[in-house]
Amino acid sequence: MSLGEGLRLATGTFTRSPSGQVTITPVTARWALFLAPLAVVPLALQVVLVGLTVEVGVPPLVAAAAALGVLAYGTRAMHLDGLADTVDGLGAGWTRERSLQVMRSGDVGPMGVAALVLVLLAQAAAMATLLSHGWFGALTIGAAVIASRAAAAVVCATGHPASEGSRLGAAFVGSVPPATASLLALTVTAVLLLSVCPVVLAHRDAPDVWAVARLVAAAAAAAPMGLWAAIVLRAKAARAFGGVSGDVIGAAVELALTVVLVTLTLGW
Template sequence: MSLGEGLRLATGTFTRSPSGQVTITPATARSALLLAPLAVVPLALQVLLVCLTVEVGVPPLVAAAAALGVLAYGTRAMHLDGLADTVDGLGAGWTRERALQVMRSGDVGPMGVAALVLVLLVQAAAIATLLSYGWWGAPIISAAVIASRAAAAVVCATGHPPSEGSRLGAAFVGSVHPVTALLLTLTVTAVLVLSVWPVVLAHRDDPDLWAVVRIVAAAAAAAPLGLWAAIVLRAKAARTFGGVSGDVIGAGVEIALTVILVTLTLGW
């Protein structure tokens, strides 16, 4: 198995970019999950460029909305769709069969709509907060997009079976060892810490050392907290649905991104 096949599978699965046909095997599935943060780099750079428009006078909230629009388009909004379906399924109650039926219906219910609105509002507010300080926030937001994709590997770590009838779940769930997922978490944490380094350098002469410590601490904590939130969601979904589906993977990415962005704002 080549890394190229895994990267192509990750690109075709987690973005709208064409990647050609790839045969999915346990090895290519594992590679694709671990390379998901790398596969989303071109999209993260597009988000970066949109966020930089604050330097030419675009209001931070407008730039934030545009960045989320680019992100949704670049991923075919599949993570948002997974979030809506997962929340609808979790809220269906009654029986496991009823929950799975609701998830597969294709319709978005009131709970799913509410989840989408709340998550997008929080993401937009967090991005606008980071952009209120100018261009410094742009690379941090781009790094948050990259880091959030590690949630796919974390959600698919061994420990829970795939959900019944889920093709994505059958292909990906259980293919990543927890230790490997932990190493990926540490890697994306390093990416986030590096993304705040321009801010740290700008504050190097600041007598308020606490400001620098706060910024670095928030960057170091963001990915672990975001991915932990995805793990909590996975556990709840596995109990309710009897396993992990493709929708849960997408929901985990969105939840991770939201928690990462909010955590980053705490350092500013």
């Protein structure tokens, strides 16, 4: 029962898909964070389908922009909103109270706008690079979307407090044991490695050992690099805000996705 409620909570929290009423308990919160990558699989498949339009002549950059539009719509742009609010809060400086006030104001300041532009630009450029390789790249982008959602569990690991006044933070932060977060990191790494298997198999008849090794290394490193970036963000949030809030969770997902996509491009 907790697993099913956890999946419904993950679906309702990380996508715009309706999931019904769920009572949030520490157990359902833990399952929701663990199952977040699974909950976004339907959304990731939509991104792959959009990416596949490059096979019928759509320019990779156009397809990448459309894929980002699908992601924003499918998540109600809440991760992007969290990114903007978090960066504005981190840039407010002065005192913790001032940072929290800026974060909760609802307005997007110049630092938040700059963060959104730069992150979306990096994501679009990386996706376009991957999509220049056709359906191989589209499949890998879908895997990257799935892998990035593991960042939520990482920043909500046990031993880290929730930010004062954050309802989402109070519900989720501290609910995931470090061992569970590590298992999830290994799982999404395996997903990324599986996503590049078609490319590896394509080199079977005319093997290019260096190209294959570079591709596999990038796929293996992408998730750890993205999750490490989320951990760094969590540390900064702890200093600035006193803990992790819902905005920080969303920002961690966007940051992880960016780092994962950029890392993957290094292997192509």
